[in-house]
Amino acid sequence: VSLGDERQILARIAAMAPAPRNSGVVLGIGDDCAIYRPTFGEELVLTTDMVIEDVHFRRHMHPPEAVGYKALARGLSDIAAMGATPRFCLVSLAVAGWVDEAWIDGFYRGLCGLAEQTGTHLAGGDLSHGRQLVCDVVVAGSVVAGEALRRDGAQPGDILYISGTLGGAALGLHSQQGEAWQRHTHPVPRLALGRRLRELGVTACMDLSDGLSLDLQRLCLASKVAALLAEEVPVFPGASLEQALHGGDDYELLFTAPAERALPGRLEDVRLTRIGTIVAGDPGVVTHRGTLLEPLGYDHFRQQPSDS
Amino acid sequence: VSLGDERQILARIAAMAPAPRNSGVVLGIGDDCAIYRPTFGEELVLTTDMVIEDVHFRRHMHPPEAVGYKALARGLSDIAAMGATPRFCLVSLAVAGWVDEAWIDGFYRGLCGLAEQTGTHLAGGDLSHGRQLVCDVVVAGSVVAGEALRRDGAQPGDILYISGTLGGAALGLHSQQGEAWQRHTHPVPRLALGRRLRELGVTACMDLSDGLSLDLQRLCLASKVAALLAEEVPVFPGASLEQALHGGDDYELLFTAPAERALPGRLEDVRLTRIGTIVAGDPGVVTHRGTLLEPLGYDHFRQQPSDS
Numbered sequence: 001v002s003l004g005d006e007r008q009i010l011a012r013i014a015a016m017a018p019a020p021r022n023s024g025v026v027l028g029i030g031d032d033c034a035i036y037r038p039t040f041g042e043e044l045v046l047t048t049d050m051v052i053e054d055v056h057f058r059r060h061m062h063p064p065e066a067v068g069y070k071a072l073a074r075g076l077s078d079i080a081a082m083g084a085t086p087r088f089c090l091v092s093l094a095v096a097g098w099v100d101e102a103w104i105d106g107f108y109r110g111l112c113g114l115a116e117q118t119g120t121h122l123a124g125g126d127l128s129h130g131r132q133l134v135c136d137v138v139v140a141g142s143v144v145a146g147e148a149l150r151r152d153g154a155q156p157g158d159i160l161y162i163s164g165t166l167g168g169a170a171l172g173l174h175s176q177q178g179e180a181w182q183r184h185t186h187p188v189p190r191l192a193l194g195r196r197l198r199e200l201g202v203t204a205c206m207d208l209s210d211g212l213s214l215d216l217q218r219l220c221l222a223s224k225v226a227a228l229l230a231e232e233v234p235v236f237p238g239a240s241l242e243q244a245l246h247g248g249d250d251y252e253l254l255f256t257a258p259a260e261r262a263l264p265g266r267l268e269d270v271r272l273t274r275i276g277t278i279v280a281g282d283p284g285v286v287t288h289r290g291t292l293l294e295p296l297g298y299d300h301f302r303q304q305p306s307d308s
Numbered sequence: 309v310s311l312g313d314e315r316q317i318l319a320r321i322a323a324m325a326p327a328p329r330n331s332g333v334v335l336g337i338g339d340d341c342a343i344y345r346p347t348f349g350e351e352l353v354l355t356t357d358m359v360i361e362d363v364h365f366r367r368h369m370h371p372p373e374a375v376g377y378k379a380l381a382r383g384l385s386d387i388a389a390m391g392a393t394p395r396f397c398l399v400s401l402a403v404a405g406w407v408d409e410a411w412i413d414g415f416y417r418g419l420c421g422l423a424e425q426t427g428t429h430l431a432g433g434d435l436s437h438g439r440q441l442v443c444d445v446v447v448a449g450s451v452v453a454g455e456a457l458r459r460d461g462a463q464p465g466d467i468l469y470i471s472g473t474l475g476g477a478a479l480g481l482h483s484q485q486g487e488a489w490q491r492h493t494h495p496v497p498r499l500a501l502g503r504r505l506r507e508l509g510v511t512a513c514m515d516l517s518d519g520l521s522l523d524l525q526r527l528c529l530a531s532k533v534a535a536l537l538a539e540e541v542p543v544f545p546g547a548s549l550e551q552a553l554h555g556g557d558d559y560e561l562l563f564t565a566p567a568e569r570a571l572p573g574r575l576e577d578v579r580l581t582r583i584g585t586i587v588a589g590d591p592g593v594v595t596h597r598g599t600l601l602e603p604l605g606y607d608h609f610r611q612q613p614s615d616s
Contacts, residue, residue, distance in 0.1 A: 026351065027456075027458065030530065031390075031458050031459050031460070031514075031530070032355060032386040032389040032390055032459065032514050032515060033353035033354055033355040033386050033387065033389075033390045033392070033449070033456070034353070034354050034355070035351055035352070035353050035354075035390075035456055036351065036352045036353075036354065037351050037352075037453055038346040038350065038351075038352065040348060042346065043334065043343055043344065043345050043346075044343070044344045044345075044346065044352070045341035045342070045343050045344075046341055046342045046343075046344065046398060046431070046432065046446075046448075047340060047341040047342070047432070048398045048400050048432065048433055048434050048444070048446060049400075049434050050400050050402055050434050050436045050442075050444070052402055052436055052437075052438045052442075053438075054438075054439075055402075055436060055437060055438060056436075078340040078341050079341065081340040081341075082339075082340055082341045082343075084341070090354060090356045090446060092356050092357075092358050092444045094358055094360055094363075094442060123354070124354065124355070124356065125356055126356050126357050126358050126444070128358045128360055128363060128364075129360075129363060130360045130361075130362075130363060130440055130442060131362075131439055131440050132438055132439050132440055132442075134358075134360075134402060134438060134440075134442045136356070136358070136400045136434070136444035138354075138356060138398060138446050140354075141341070145345055148335075148341070148343055150335065150339050151338075151339050151340065152339070206339075206340050207340060218315075222338065222339070
């Protein structure tokens with residue numbers, strides 16, 4: 001690897017890193033730790049997501065900007081699901097032998113662009129090397145104490161909703177073109193929507209990262225309820241119902257609200273669709289049009305039907 | 309990999325994970341994010357460190373407990389260097405094909421044991437797979453606002469100190485036996501010492517992870533000063549001066565204090581040794597017994613003299 005030394009790389013990253021005013025970050029890149037000063041009555045929500053070569057991306061298929069963008073977008077989507085506002089991130093990167101300066105610059109350009117857009121301070125990280133490129137991004141967000149949306153609050157009788165459409169990212173990974181490819185490479189974290197849903201008093205919320213069938217099971221297990229998927233699931237144009245039910249990476253929000261609370265059909269420029277009902281029953285059991293919906297979404301530790 | 313599914317692994321980890329009372333963690337493993345509630349007047353310090361197979365450990369040389377222990381110890385050492393108290397950690401783990409259930413259990417046993425000892429709540433993480441085992445640990449600590457120790461506060465005239473002895477970890481990696489091997493596999497983060505040094509008003513502090521020669525250069529660069537290493541550096545019994553000056557992984561504290569402030573020779577059961585003086589001069593220049601000390605410590609992006 002001829003990338004200069006660690007100090008030179010760090011200096012280049014620090015020059016690209018956004019440091020928004022009022023992010024709460026008192027000390028950023030360069031010391032043993034970053035320092036964050038919370039405000040009174042604030043809670044921090046924290047999430048971490050790995051991005052691994054040949055698992056989450058392929059170097060000949062995904063440009064470095066897209067890898068960097070999505071590495072941060074996945075964490076921001078978790079922040080959105082809590083109804084929180086992003087504050088800062090920490091980025092650990094292990095580079096492989098094939099990585100050059102241009103790739104690293106592209107990666108951080110993609111990541112920092114999204115950080116800038118969303119007011120996320122790149123406050124620190126770690127650099128190393130390995131046989132495979134591995135990145136781990138921690139994102140911290142801020143929310144009024146006690147008000148974060150969780151996945152364990154769904155109640156029997158609640159209505160089940162999703163934002164946007166599903167299956168677009170799975171279609172895009174397959175077709176590698178058009179709007180679907182864009183959905184796969186540049187998912188938009190639903191930050192504004194998450195905050196609005198928190199204000200509207202939804203009972204449970206999570207983001208769809210591993211596919212509706214698996215993620216809905218997780219929400220039901222956490223809330224100790226079952227679910228009936230009775231209505232039409234909104235499918236991304238051109239995607240199959242299979243892709244919409246089991247495809248991962250859509251990063252839409254899945255949430256529940258009491259039946260008596262009327263939600264608008266659109267919020268923060270995103271369509272909201274009622275897809276079913278929460279019911280009492282064996283925790284985690286999801287019924288789709290009368291039959292059991294198997295949780296076929298993405299699991300790193302189970303042989304995937306689509307594994308090559 | 310036959311490890312059960314992600315949910316089963318998570319349940320096993322959650323059962324081992326310490327959740328100390330009063331850690332401030334409101335919501336731990338299982339949701340999109342962990343939730344931390346700061347107290348009034350508190351600042352959070354955050355650090356992240358990767359542990360990579362064949363870079364930081366070898367599977368046939370290092371037992372899984374030692375890998376897990378050290379993965380957390382490295383971050384705790386950064387928390388110690390800020391004079392902070394650990395609160396929680398997030399652990400991302402990408403397992404390789406050779407990893408079995410016993411290895412994962414051993415890894416988390418080592419990590420959770422140290423977490424328990426130090427009052428660190430294992431609050432969340434991510435699981436994935438890769439060709440190489442990669443782990444990334446984020447540790448968050450707490451400190452009174454404005455009082456964290458930084459590496460940019462050293463002033464000309466300050467005395468330079470280190471805790472303990474140096475070179476033990478480098479010797480241990482080479483000899484693979486005795487006390488030195490213990491120092492390499494189970495470094496003790498200097499948490500109590502870091503807090504005491506903060507109370508005593510030291511001007512700058514950092515932990516020695518990549519070797520004195522490189523880390524002292526970093527401290528001097530951050531503080532825009534130079535340093536004279538005039539005194540004897542305390543060498544771990546059996547280690548060479550070379551190992552003490554350039555060997556990594558000792559995780560002792562390097563710090564500076566005004567000359568008029570007398571520090572004890574021992575604090576929190578650790579010996580403190582005066583090794584030199586901070587002087588005005590070209591930032592980052594370190595002189596050892598009249599000659600320039602080259603920063604030969606560990607840098608992931610420079611060919612190492614000892615690289616195989």
